[in-house]
Amino acid sequence: YDSADDLEFDDLREQHNVRLEEGLDGFVVVDGLPLVAPDAKAKLQKFLTGKLSTPAFKIKEDGFFMPFNKAGDKSEGFAFVEYQTPQQAIAACKAVHGTPIDRRHTFGVNKITDIDRYGREGKINEEYEPPKLDEFHEKEHLRWWLGDSNSRDQFVLYRGDGVGVYWNKKRDNPEQIIDRQHWTEKFVQWSPLGTYLATIHIRGMQLWGGQSWSRQTRFPHPYVDLVDFSPNENYLCTWSFRPIEVAEDDPILSQDDDGKNYIIWDLSTGRPLRSFAMYDLATAPEGPDGQPVKKQVPWPAFKWSADDKYVARMKEGEGIHVYELPSMKAMDKKMVSIEGVMDFEWAPATPQRDGVKAYEQLFCFWTPEIGSNPAKVGLMSIPSKEIVRTRNLFNVTDAKLHWQSQAAYVCVKVDRHSKSKKSLATNLEIFRVREKGVPVEVVDSIKDTVINFAWEPKGDRFVLITTAEVVMTTAVPPKTSVSFFCPEKIKGAGVGNFKHIRTVEKKNNNAIFWSPKGRFVVVATVMSQQSYDLDFWDMDYEGDRQEGDNKDLTANLVLMNTADHYGVTDVEWDPTGRYVTTGASVWKHTMENGYQLFDFKGEMLREEHIDKFKQLLWRPRPATQLSKDEQKKIRKNLRDYSKDFEEQDRIEEDKEKGAIVDERRRLLSEWMAYLQREREEVREE
Amino acid sequence: MRPILLQGHERSLTQIKYTKDGDILFSCAKDQIICAWFSANGERLGTYHGHQGALWSIDVDPSTTLLASGAADNTVRLWDVRTGKCIKVWDFNTAVKRVEFNEDGTKLLAVTEKRMGFLGTIVVFDIVPDVDAEQTNERALTITCDESKATVAAWSYLSKYIIAGHEDGSVSQYDAKTGELLDNFQAHEVDMEIKDIQMSPDRTYFITASKDKFAKLLSARDLSPLKQYATETSLNSAALTPKKPFVVLGGGQAAMDVTKTSSRQGKFEARFYHKIFEDEIGRVKGHFGPLNTVAVDPLGRGYASGGEDGYVRVHHFEGAYWGFQ
Amino acid sequence: QEHQETLARRAIIEKKKELASDALQKKQKEEETRKRIIAQQRQEAEANRLAEEHRERERKRMKDEQDRIRRENNENEIKEILKKGINIGDVDVKELDSNQLRLIKISQLEKEKNDLSKNLRVTGKRIDHLERAFRKEEIKLLPQNYEA
Known part of the structure; x- marks a missing residue:
């Protein structure tokens, strides 16, 4: 682990800080080489010379020297190479460093002057040793945390200036894995599959991982404000409100990046792929103080396709730039023109469509009424740019696009006004993406304005929150209603029409949090000054059906429990859908900061008041490695597993109970002895 | 446990004391x-008038x-x-923050405030435990706190x-x-004021309450820490x-930091911890x-709390309390 | 002289007559007042009686109404209870009063709560065990995953 000071990017800068001296600037040290006997030297040299030369950088004649150990029977695993010019040496470092030599070895290419600098700083002794850079270490197993024998999950806690990662232990205090002061300067974020923990600094962002929590990659985007990973962790996008100022000797960024706000990075190498400026920067209106108003920046601006093959950004009203990854070249060399486009969303999974074999990516977009043309919602397939479906809509004020997690449906929430433009109502236009011809089902039975909507993950049910009142920033929040919908039962394959299950009125709820595994949903009131409700719902209650609920529906809704957490600002499910944490973050207010841990059914397991509590984030998990068949087998034999687990839990519990009883007994006898001693001493006096 | 609500004070409570047999309760406030x-039963016996400023201690x-x-x-x-009837007045240069009789009632200590160039002191008087006796003006002892002022004693x-x-x-x-300083121990976080000290019945150990959110049990003999109770x-x-190995703690965020939302009303709590096991x-x-003062019946039948809200709540322990191990 | 006497007597007679008539008149007047008062009293008594009757009727109506509501409530609750198929033992449902019904209802709610928590506990255990079983098998694949 590097000390806190080392978190700065100074070393990166210094490492690449070219100084002309001693004529050594043409030399590089090549490291990470296989260890060979003298007789294999010539062969390796020839191989390496080929790898280390391109038209852009050529090795000087006799410019290759590979030292051997004292005994002379093995090479040291590194070599000195002299290029024709210092510029070529720099180019070689940038191009070759970090690329693979063969299956087991990776090139480490560094300028000799840099290594010399390290030497001067006394970091190495006279015996020359290759600089120990992270890249040369055997890569740690980045998925180590999935192997916990107790099947526990991790979460990261950011409070005060410290960041800690813990194992969740249900009712018991969480077990600390690591704690570092000043690990981050702004916030922390997990990568979407949980492989990395991102920390955000003035000078950029860093990724940490492995059991030692070592630094994996750095992304020196100065003043970075937000980051967004591609779904498969191959790329990431960083954004800063402040345009980048690139120093002349910047080792990573080039002059092309100067003045830009977004950088798309290759995650594994830490190299920038392309940078972009913000669209609306020039048109930002000036505030009363003459400064440009900090406009709400659309985030994420760059949206990833589900397969990490494309990233796209909308130019409002004109069209969508689709870039191919990793080249970051515009698809077909031009923008996909969509007149009037207001918003777009990629399908969060590669869609499976009836009768379509070619697996393309899909995005949904909408355009408002333009002149006499109606508003439109469309689905476009990429890269073919085929319009899969469009639908005309009238009297549209606004639309929101909600994809179901498996791209089975996209629900377009359409806010419509009456002819007089006075009253608002919401329609749901649900595109059944998987079915032939993408039929659209309309739910127009909703009289009020829908303020929140959420699909069940991996499911086909949804919850929405409506309000009859106009949402305004008044002291008293509007009364809301919570409605549950599901498909009706039909014979044979397929999914029936969406039907209303139940509406709960006179609520204050404003937020919907589905379990990542579906079935359970927490409907909450967050960021409110008055109410802090948490309602825990089960969509598939394994008991009697509630009276009045339709028997022909694919749900059996029950309110499992209600709770409240004073000042709650955030609600987070663990990745397994077994636990829920609620947090009251100091970023929003300073009252009773901390978090509470519930199980899925709303029973509070523990609470912790923490001064300056900021974030609690569960570590995501990648999709299971088990095949469908393996899962099926486990389900079938669950009874046997259950027996083991129950036994395990019982032993654990007994052990704990025993330990507690022993501890208490010890404390008690100690206390009694203390009192006895005291009494005697007092008597003597 | 249904409390008796004592409404007699118009401003926040500062201290509550039970008599030795626990039958009578005294309370003082800023009014x-x-x-x-x-x-x-919570019936008021009487009041004692005479002070011209907020009362801090009784x-x-x-x-x-x-x-x-x-x-x-x-x-x-x-x-x-x-x-x-007021039978004696001692005058000081600054406010008096704490008074306490010793075990047999023959001595009285008073803690004075540090202000306007006067250092904080702890003063001791010899007392004649008789209402008709002439009480002395002479101070048996004066301890001057030149490091950090005493708040309680x-x-x-x-x-x-x-x-x-x-x-x-x-x-x-x-x-x-002699008034000699024998020992000083940083029991709580630095600059986190100690708001209360109460002795055990045999006065061999005591409990402290501090702004640092901890209450601690210390030995009176050598100030060695025995137990601690963490709150939020x-x-x-x-x-x-x-009779029972419990501690009762009172506190709460200061009025300024607390929102006036309805849902928090009536939610300021007295906290019970196990004295030996330290858990809530x-x-x-x-x-x-916030609760400014808590006191326990010396016979262990109940406790009383006095709040910033001007109320005293007297609680009598019930079956569940006695059954709890 | 005689004439004088006659005149005087006449005057006296006149006077007496007058007095008598006055007295009569007064008497009649008194009689009338008395009658009027009696009539008034009677009227009042009658009005009171009517009002009382009205009140009584109203009271009865209210009571009937309340009884009806109570009965209807009871019936509804009984219906509800019967619909849910709760076994309330060997009693005539018509005989139950609202207190008994409330007790039944409370015990019913209690039962529902117990059922809910029992069902959810079973569900929770299954979810937990399934997750752990998956992981137990998945751990075996983890080293492979690293090689790849």
Whole structure:
């Protein structure tokens, strides 16, 4: 682990800080080489010379020297190479460093002057040793945390200036894995599959991982404000409100990046792929103080396709730039023109469509009424740019696009006004993406304005929150209603029409949090000054059906429990859908900061008041490695597993109970002895 | 546990004391009045008028003859418990923050405030436990706190030591005869004021309550820490229950930091911890503001809490309490 | 002289007559007043009686109404209870009063709560065990995953 000071990017800068001296600037040290006997030297040299030369950088004649150990029977695993010019040496470092030599070895290419600098700083002794850079270490197993024998999950806690990662232990205090002061300067974020923990600094962002929590990659985007990973962790996008100022000797960024706000990075190498400026920067209106108003920046601006093959950004009203990854070249060399486009969303999974074999990516977009043309919602397939479906809509004020997690449906929430433009109502236009011809089902039975909507993950049910009142920033929040919908039962394959299950009125709820595994949903009131409700719902209650609920529906809704957490600002499910944490973050207010841990059914397991509590984030998990068949087998034999687990839990519990009883007994006898001693001493006096 | 609500004070409570037999309860508040109540039914016995400033502290001697009080009017007064007559006034340069009788009621200590060039002191008077006797003007002892002012103080077993809690979070042990500083221990976080000290029944150990959200049990003999109780709110008062190994803690965020939302109303809690195992056992809600003072019936039948809200709540322990191990 | 006497007597007679008539008139007047008062009293008594009757009727109506509501409530609750198929033992449902019904209802709610928590506990255990079983098998694949 590097000390806190080392978190700065100074070393990166210094490492690449070219100084002309001693004529050594043409030399590089090549490291990470296989260890060979003298007789294999010539062969390796020839191989390496080929790898280390391109038209852009050529090795000087006799410019290759590979030292051997004292005994002379093995090479040291590194070599000195002299290029024709210092510029070529720099180019070689940038191009070759970090690329693979063969299956087991990776090139480490560094300028000799840099290594010399390290030497001067006394970091190495006279015996020359290759600089120990992270890249040369055997890569740690980045998925180590999935192997916990107790099947526990991790979460990261950011409070005060410290960041800690813990194992969740249900009712018991969480077990600390690591704690570092000043690990981050702004916030922390997990990568979407949980492989990395991102920390955000003035000078950029860093990724940490492995059991030692070592630094994996750095992304020196100065003043970075937000980051967004591609779904498969191959790329990431960083954004800063402040345009980048690139120093002349910047080792990573080039002059092309100067003045830009977004950088798309290759995650594994830490190299920038392309940078972009913000669209609306020039048109930002000036505030009363003459400064440009900090406009709400659309985030994420760059949206990833589900397969990490494309990233796209909308130019409002004109069209969508689709870039191919990793080249970051515009698809077909031009923008996909969509007149009037207001918003777009990629399908969060590669869609499976009836009768379509070619697996393309899909995005949904909408355009408002333009002149006499109606508003439109469309689905476009990429890269073919085929319009899969469009639908005309009238009297549209606004639309929101909600994809179901498996791209089975996209629900377009359409806010419509009456002819007089006075009253608002919401329609749901649900595109059944998987079915032939993408039929659209309309739910127009909703009289009020829908303020929140959420699909069940991996499911086909949804919850929405409506309000009859106009949402305004008044002291008293509007009364809301919570409605549950599901498909009706039909014979044979397929999914029936969406039907209303139940509406709960006179609520204050404003937020919907589905379990990542579906079935359970927490409907909450967050960021409110008055109410802090948490309602825990089960969509598939394994008991009697509630009276009045339709028997022909694919749900059996029950309110499992209600709770409240004073000042709650955030609600987070663990990745397994077994636990829920609620947090009251100091970023929003300073009252009773901390978090509470519930199980899925709303029973509070523990609470912790923490001064300056900021974030609690569960570590995501990648999709299971088990095949469908393996899962099926486990389900079938669950009874046997259950027996083991129950036994395990019982032993654990007994052990704990025993330990507690022993501890208490010890404390008690100690206390009694203390009192006895005291009494005697007092008597003597 | 249904509490009896005592409504007699118009401003926030500062201290509550039970008599030795636990039958009568004295309370003082910033409204300059001392009240006496029957602890059994909450009936008010009487009031003690005379102070010209907010009252900070009261104590009753072991024979329930004399009542001492300290106030912001820079006086300590001695009262005839039965008649309510003020029988002695001692004047000081600054406010008096704490008064306490020793074990047999023959000595009284007073903690004075540090202000306007006067250092904080702990003063001791010899007391004649008789309402008709002439009380001395002479100070038996004056301890000057030149490091950090004392905020609270108490007598140890055999009146051997005076234990003081300081503004800087430390605890001092003084020789009660000579006034010599024997020991000082940083019991709480630095500069986290100690708000209360209460002795165990045998006065061999004591409990402290501090703004650092901890209450701690320390030995009166050598100030060695015995136990500690972690809470999530700044603490104003801590008491030990006889008969049962519990501690009662009172506190709460200061009024400024608390929102005035309805859902928080009545949610200020007295917290019960297990004295030996240090874990929380339960909470009793009810006050509308932070708890400034808690006191326990010396016979262990109940406890009382006084709040920033001006109310005293008297609780009598019930079956579940006695059954709890 | 005689004439004088006659005149005087006449005057006296006149006077007496007058007095008598006055007295009569007064008497009649008194009689009338008395009658009027009696009539008034009677009227009042009658009005009171009517009002009382009205009140009584109203009271009865209210009571009937309340009884009806109570009965209807009871019936509804009984219906509800019967619909849910709760076994309330060997009693005539018509005989139950609202207190008994409330007790049944409370015990019913209690039962529902117990069922809910029992069902959810079973569900929770299954979810937990399934997750752990998956992981137990998945751990075996983890080293492979690293090689890849």
